[in-house]
Amino acid sequence: MKKLEPAVATSNKIKFDDGDSHESSSEEEEEIERELADVTFEELLRARSDGSEMVYRKSNAEKKSSRANKNRPMEMSSKKPVSRFREVIQVPKRVGRDPRFESLCGKLDVEGFKKRYDFIHKNELPAEKEALKKKMKEENDPEVINELKDRMAQIGRELKSAVTKHTDKEIIAEHKKKEREAAKKGKRPYYLKKSDIRKQKLIQKYEELKGTGKLESFLDKKRRKNAAKDHRYMPYRRPAEQ
Known part of the structure; x- marks a missing residue:
């Protein structure tokens, strides 16, 4: 089995054969020349030395596209279908600001x-x-x-x-x-601690109720509430068996 060199990454492959070169059209020859122009001489020698007849084509995504002006639209290949959603006009990205973490808004x-x-x-x-x-x-x-x-x-x-x-x-x-x-x-x-704060609040409430004269009514209401709560958990007497 012949060994392939992963020198250039892509799935598109071009086979070239010296014997069949006359049968190919001029357009195909130009296409092959353009593709081979992207392959280094060292990679070609390596492919020839190990008996491989396949040369991997570079993907268009790896080719760096350059524009004379950044405001011009990107040139796209006519051989590939255009995606439905693409950026036609480059809009400057809006950066959201959170006033809690922005030094420009001052300290809270x-x-x-x-x-x-x-x-x-x-x-x-x-x-x-x-x-x-x-x-x-x-x-x-x-x-x-x-x-x-x-x-x-x-x-x-x-x-x-x-x-x-x-x-x-x-x-x-x-x-x-x-x-x-x-x-x-x-x-x-x-x-x-939180328990200390609760105790202090109870003391303050007790002093406030004592000063207004509502302490006894408050305690009486608390007793009735606790008695009703305890009554729910009291066992009921079983009915006498006949």
């Missing part, structure tokens, strides 16, 4: 951002919730009423989340202030 000031847009949770959302309540009383369509209820529930969750974040922020800021004073005296700093 989280505290300043919250202060500037704090009016949304203090004024805008509560006013929208009250307007939705009034609209729900006047509405008769059940689908519209359900949509209004969903929007009101969404506003309530957002307001509750904002209050929770604000409380956590105040607790952490107060703790940092105390730890700075302790660090000046040579003490090691202590970093709050």
Whole structure:
């Protein structure tokens, strides 16, 4: 079996034979000459030496296409079918920018951002919730009423989340202030855990309810809720067998 040299990569092959050269047409000869012009002399010698009669043709994709001007259209071969989707006009690529990671947009000031847009949770959302309540009383369509209820529930969750974040922020800021004073005296700093923040929130809520006189009613409501929860897991008495 004759060994082939993978000197030039492609699947198109041209066979040339000295005995049959007179039978080929002039166009075929010109085509062969053009193809052989891309093959180096060293590769031809190597193909002759090992008895191979095949020379591999270079693919057009490997040939570097050059244009005199970058704005001119690319020259395409007429022997290959043109794909349905191709770039006819070269449009400059649009690069998207993310202001969070762009130095041109400046540094994000989280505290300043919250202060500037704090009016949304203090004024805008509560006013929208009250307007939705009034609209729900006047509405008769059940689908519209359900949509209004969903929007009101969404506003309530957002307001509750904002209050929770604000409380956590105040607790952490107060703790940092105390730890700075302790660090000046040579003490090691202590970093709050999530469980510590929950305890501090419970203490604050307890003090607030005690100051407003609503502590007893709150505790009574909690007891009833816990009793109802425990009652669900109590075993039922089996009916007496007859």
